[in-house]
Amino acid sequence: MIRWLLLLLGGALLGGIVHLATIIVLPRTATQDAYSRLSPIAPVNSVTTLPEPTPEKAVMPLMDPAFASAICRYDLSQGPMKLTVPVGLAYTSVSFYTNRDIAYYAINDRSAGRRAIELDLMTPAQRAEMPEDEEITAADRLIVESPSLTGIIAIRALAPDAGLMPMAKRTIYAARCQRSDVAKK
Amino acid sequence: MRLLFGTLFALVVAAAVGLGATYFAISRGAAFGALRIGAWTAFPKTGTQDADPYARAEIARTGRLPVALGDGLMFVAKADETGKRLDGRCEVSVAGVTPSARFWTLALYNSEGELVPNSINRYAFTSQEIVRRSDGSFEIVVAPRANPGNWLPTGGIERYTLALRFYDTAVGVATKEGREIPMPTIKTRSCP
Numbered sequence: 001m002i003r004w005l006l007l008l009l010g011g012a013l014l015g016g017i018v019h020l021a022t023i024i025v026l027p028r029t030a031t032q033d034a035y036s037r038l039s040p041i042a043p044v045n046s047v048t049t050l051p052e053p054t055p056e057k058a059v060m061p062l063m064d065p066a067f068a069s070a071i072c073r074y075d076l077s078q079g080p081m082k083l084t085v086p087v088g089l090a091y092t093s094v095s096f097y098t099n100r101d102i103a104y105y106a107i108n109d110r111s112a113g114r115r116a117i118e119l120d121l122m123t124p125a126q127r128a129e130m131p132e133d134e135e136i137t138a139a140d141r142l143i144v145e146s147p148s149l150t151g152i153i154a155i156r157a158l159a160p161d162a163g164l165m166p167m168a169k170r171t172i173y174a175a176r177c178q179r180s181d182v183a184k185k
Numbered sequence: 186m187r188l189l190f191g192t193l194f195a196l197v198v199a200a201a202v203g204l205g206a207t208y209f210a211i212s213r214g215a216a217f218g219a220l221r222i223g224a225w226t227a228f229p230k231t232g233t234q235d236a237d238p239y240a241r242a243e244i245a246r247t248g249r250l251p252v253a254l255g256d257g258l259m260f261v262a263k264a265d266e267t268g269k270r271l272d273g274r275c276e277v278s279v280a281g282v283t284p285s286a287r288f289w290t291l292a293l294y295n296s297e298g299e300l301v302p303n304s305i306n307r308y309a310f311t312s313q314e315i316v317r318r319s320d321g322s323f324e325i326v327v328a329p330r331a332n333p334g335n336w337l338p339t340g341g342i343e344r345y346t347l348a349l350r351f352y353d354t355a356v357g358v359a360t361k362e363g364r365e366i367p368m369p370t371i372k373t374r375s376c377p
Contacts (some may be wrong), residue, residue, distance in 0.1 A: 003191070004191075004194070007191050007194050007195045007198070008194075008195075008198055010195050011194065011195035011196065011197070011198025011199045011202065012198060012199070012202050013199075014195065014196070014198075014199035014202075014203070015198060015199040015200070015201065015202025015203040015205075015206070016202070016203065016206075017199075017203070018199055018200065018202070018203025018204065018207075019202070019203040019204075019206040019207050019210075021203075022203065022204065022207040023207055023210065023238050023239060023242045024238050024242075026207075026211075026241075026242040026245055026246060027241045027242055027244070027245035030245035030246060030248075032246075032248045033244065033245040033246075033248050034244075034248050034249060034250045036248075037248055053300055053308075054300060055299060055300045055301055055302040055308075056302075058299060058300065060248055060249050060250060061247055061248060061249050061294070061297060061298025061299060062247070062249045062259075062294060062298040062348065063249075064290055064292060064309065064348075064350060065292055065300060065308040065309045066290045066292070066309050066311045090288065090313075091287060091288050091352055091353065093256045093257075093352070093353075095250075095252075095253035095255070095256050096253070097250060097253075100241065100244075100245070101244050101245065101249075101250055101251070102234060102236055102241065102244070103232045103233060103234070103236075103250075103251055103252075103253035103254065103256075104233075104234045104253075105253070105255065106232075106253035106254065106255030106256040107255060108255070108256060108352070108353055110287070110353060111255070147234070152250070154250055156256075158288055158290075158311070158352070159311075160288065160311050160312075160313035160314070161311065161313060161314045162314075
């Protein structure tokens, strides 16, 4: 009897380890996470507008139906990115996610304080390499550092009521996301 | 032989306990730092780089992109004030006032996080769409059949989740549970 109780206890302890291990390993093995879902439909380093979520079809679960949204799947291995999003009528926001779908930065129209949200996205290493004179000319630009080489930028504009959805969509359509060296030419 | 059975028994227990706990943690949302106000729960840290392993596992498993904390905060409710599971066949009232935010939206999802089909194609309300009382408070009726005022249809499904998102708000990681944040109450009014 005591033997089985000990085995039960040992099994439960081992179960705790199994639990922690699966929790930690799960994000690495997930094939249905947002980044994997978006990869086939979103070409890299460009803006892809997402269809409005409907009961029949939604790219991701728990999308807010009051928003028009687009994503830019980025890859910084070829160099920094430039992002420009015009500000919509109601509320426009840009959120940055790593390739593991973890949000590391977000900005909205009000915190940008201008007519357009304009920023440069780069890795900490690329920022360190930036020539100093360019740093000065770029002083009025917002620089965001990405902790990962690849990731997702989510661009979203609110339609305060259904009639304003076309307006929100127009804001999204006008968003640009491209490599900095391409944008300069 | 006894050793073999013993080991096998311990391993089966380990697998059941370990995988069971993982399944439970992910489907229930077991991230740390939960902010519970009335029937509503939010996980402010899930929208930041400080997201804990439970939050990361849940995000990867469900396939959603969490609302970034600098963007806003999402509260969800699966039950009413009394702890009764939200039932789409009942008439439920979401009423009161909200914490300050530039905009908020209230959306209804099934347990998979999908929108629910309904006759008027209404899936959510924004703070600008609702009809308010003279004191600024509001009531949204979540029910299967048409209601006067702010009606959010349930499509008659058995279980649903309400998501209340605040955009450009001060509510976040530093917010403590307590009375200082007003949240709308959720009450089940009548069930067939």
